[in-house]
Amino acid sequence: MIGIIGAMDIEADYLKSLIEDKKTNVCSGIEFCSGKIFGKDIVVATSGIGKVFAALCAQTMINLYNPQVIINSGVAGALKPGMKVYDVVVADKTCQHDMDTTVLGDPPGLISGINKVYFECGERAKAVLSEAVRSNGLTAVSGIIATGDKFVADCDLKKKISDTFDACACEMEGGSIGQVCFAGGIPYGVLRIISDGDGGVADYAEFVLKAAENASKIAEKFIELW
Numbered sequence: 001m002i003g004i005i006g007a008m009d010i011e012a013d014y015l016k017s018l019i020e021d022k023k024t025n026v027c028s029g030i031e032f033c034s035g036k037i038f039g040k041d042i043v044v045a046t047s048g049i050g051k052v053f054a055a056l057c058a059q060t061m062i063n064l065y066n067p068q069v070i071i072n073s074g075v076a077g078a079l080k081p082g083m084k085v086y087d088v089v090v091a092d093k094t095c096q097h098d099m100d101t102t103v104l105g106d107p108p109g110l111i112s113g114i115n116k117v118y119f120e121c122g123e124r125a126k127a128v129l130s131e132a133v134r135s136n137g138l139t140a141v142s143g144i145i146a147t148g149d150k151f152v153a154d155c156d157l158k159k160k161i162s163d164t165f166d167a168c169a170c171e172m173e174g175g176s177i178g179q180v181c182f183a184g185g186i187p188y189g190v191l192r193i194i195s196d197g198d199g200g201v202a203d204y205a206e207f208v209l210k211a212a213e214n215a216s217k218i219a220e221k222f223i224e225l226w
Contacts, residue, residue: 001041002226003067004219005057007173010209011074012046014216015223019044028060038224043067047173050149051096054173058180069125069187069226073219075211076145076171076192077152077204079162085197085207086214088138089168090129091145091190093118094175097161098148108164111179117165118144119178122187129189132221136214143168145190147175153201169194191215191222 006012016022019035019042026032030053034043043065047057058070076089095109095118102108109117126142133140146167152158161167174190181188195211196203 001043001065001067002223003061003065003070004042004044005047005054005061005070005072005173005177006074007047007049007054008074008212009046010212011215012044014213015044015219018220025064027064028056030057030060032061032064034065037220040223040226042223050172051147051176055176055180058177059184062180062184062186067186069122069189070177070181071125071129071189071191071219071222072174072177073191073215074171074173075195075208075215076169077158078194078197079146079158079170080168083141083168083194083197085194085203086211087194088133088140088218089145089192089194090126090133090140090142091121091174091192092126092142093120094145094147094178094190095119095165095167096148096175097146097165097167097170098150114182116182119175119182121178121189125187125189128225129191129218129222131225132218135221135225136218141168145174145192146170147172153196155198191218
């Protein structure tokens, strides 16, 4: 069983449309669509935006379907200079840039209790995502993706997140899905298409639909290759 999570409908609806023998199950307010794509067992869900929705979706998916791997696919904002709209990022690992207990002497981003800042993505998940990117005639950047409950558009904040965590992109779900998968022993991967660069919100409004479409096509190829 392969699990795919998108935060928004535009990040998941295309894959849902490909499912054969589709069954739907609503749990914790989230609709899970399961069936087969390329003859492989698949479950796809739209989590909703933000860390809590994403974590809720990932844990519920694990409880209901016990997937072999979970892929979080969608769009993100660029952090590194030179990154452009529609660039592709395959995460090496994720972190949560808004987790902050530094006043207690902890490093930025430390998740209390498990004492981790970064959640490493599964090696096979990374390799197959990268191959799926190449199969679509594109080139992926490998790097750290930073997650937080904030749409990051301010250039100073982007630089701070990049400098602190060495992250190349930021979004609002991947790091929390990584934490849930770490706790459950489930390999995971994160695929992001850059939808907003220096233009911030204006870029996002113009490019998000195409960026989400590109991510869905790569996720489709991932399913075929897995």
